Amino acid sequence: MRLSPVSHLAGALALGAALAVPAARAADFTTTDGYHAACREVEKGAVPKDDDARIAAVICRDTALVRQIVTWGTRGFERMHKDRTSNDAIVIEVTKEIDYVIAELGATRKLLSQIKLGKRKSLRLAPAQWELDLDSDGQVKLWEKYLFALPKRGHQAFSMRGPSNDQDYYDREYNLGAVIRVDQSDILWSLAYHHFIEGLLTNVRAFDLAKDHNGVILARPALLKAAHQLIGNGFLVSGKMRQEVLAETDDDEEWIGNPKQANTVFPVPLDAADFASWDMMIKEMSALWQGRSLLPAAQGGNGMLAAMAPLCPEGTGLNVAKVYLQPPAAGTLYAFRGTKLPTSHCQRIDRTHPVSPLPQMAEQASKTNTGMGFLRYLYWTN
Structure with a gap:
């Protein structure tokens, strides 16, 4: 399995955050047309009033956030290079972009924290069908079409690679037919990632780059405290998610499955020993994080x-x-x-x-x- 840097972020935001619930008129996230129809409703700005609407909002806002980041990271830097933008101006623009991402993550994190599915299942998601023009150039290239696709399940090595436009690569490496029927453990998986990424970016914003580029200056100490709480909460949520997964007894189009669930598209096979290691890692990280x-x-x-x-x-x-x-x-x-x-x-x-x-x-x-x-x-x- 290979992941591009953008795929890494997308996996942490868009797919994880895309875990959703059904309503009387449930959004359809199994087709491209269904995705766009649901997100057009979200773009109208109505305040979500139930779990269905909250999760649809999370899916659409987080994938839109990925599109914002990719567009700015490609076209924005091309513009700054062409205009010979000064280093100080670049820092200001980067800072503005980070602040925007933090604010959006905070908003969707709060929506996720309100979702209480209990034992109820939710929307069916087919991430490989979410075709988006991520760099806003007016066309959907192959790497954009499959950015949210899931790697095939197995024990492949972890590696990084740039975006690919090779169909054979996606056919070989990805599960393009993967479908997820979301439950509460999936919501917690996404919520943990939101805590971690928002916390890491908040950590970054606590500092300014020194004028001589010889280090960083602690400019906003209060943000370190905020980052500590966010990341610490991420460990707590991840632990709750692990327990929620282990308690599941069904086996229906699972995202992350326990050792007794075979119908899962989670890229990493997990047995009982893996769940024990996971528990140990969370406990050790929490102990270190809390001093x-x-x-x-x-x-x-x-x-x-x-x-x-x-x-x-x-x-x-x-x-x-x-x-x-x-x-x-x-x-x-x-x-x-x-x-x-x-x-x-x-x-x-x-x-x-x-x-x-x-x-x-x-x-x-x-x-x-x-x-x-x-x-x-x-x-x-x-």
């Missing part, structure tokens, strides 16, 4: 975190929660070389604050043939 475990970033550090050393004195570890919740003053420079965080962000390693096993796990995975497969697993299970 209950520490990153080994002391003097003499080696491995993947060697570049961080010596952030902390020997015998201590980096408390990630303190980095976010007790940030230094606005105007603090984080140089790309030689930056040291405040010592208050370091904490003594002891029984109540052990070293997190996550860096060691990542180090081991990176040195094996399964490393890229593990990355693929992490991507799809958010």
Whole structure:
């Protein structure tokens, strides 16, 4: 399986967020015409009044957001290059675009959080049928036609590639007939991704690029606290989603299925051991994120975190929660070389604050043939 950078974002936004519910006049997201008809209704701006309308709004707004990003990232940069736009002006435009994305993600995240399907199934989705002119050039190229298509199910390696216009590639690598009948676990899968992406972009907006391009300046410390809450909530939602999937007893056009469900189009096969690993990963990430475990970033550090050393004195570890919740003053420079965080962000390693096993796990995975497969697993299970 190969994913383009745009596909990566689309998978996190559009497909995940596209998980929806039926109404008396349920939107049809199994055909191109049905998709466009449903999204025309959303574009009229009516306030969603039930789960059906909320999810249709999420589908349409998130796919429109992908189109906005792709159009701006292609035609916008072509324009700026042609006009020889100054670096300062480019930074302003990039910042404006990020702020727009954050606002849209926040709006659709709130809609998703209101959806309570219970045991009820919902809309049928056929993502490979959502043909959009994503770069707004007046035509739908093959890579645009299949941007939301799902990779075939299996244990392929994780890799990145640019957009393809080769039909044989899509026939070989993608499940073009995949259909999903959405349930509550799918909503939670999408909601977790919204938390993570909104949190990461909020993290980015906490900083400004230094004038000499030698680092970044902490300009908005409050945004670090907001990012910490968003990403932390993402771990909580992901854990709830895992439990919801395991509790399912039906087997009807599933997106993400448990080991007893065979009718699933989820690209990564998951057995009982995978669900146990997933539980462990969520717990370890939450412990690290909340400061209950520490990153080994002391003097003499080696491995993947060697570049961080010596952030902390020997015998201590980096408390990630303190980095976010007790940030230094606005105007603090984080140089790309030689930056040291405040010592208050370091904490003594002891029984109540052990070293997190996550860096060691990542180090081991990176040195094996399964490393890229593990990355693929992490991507799809958010």
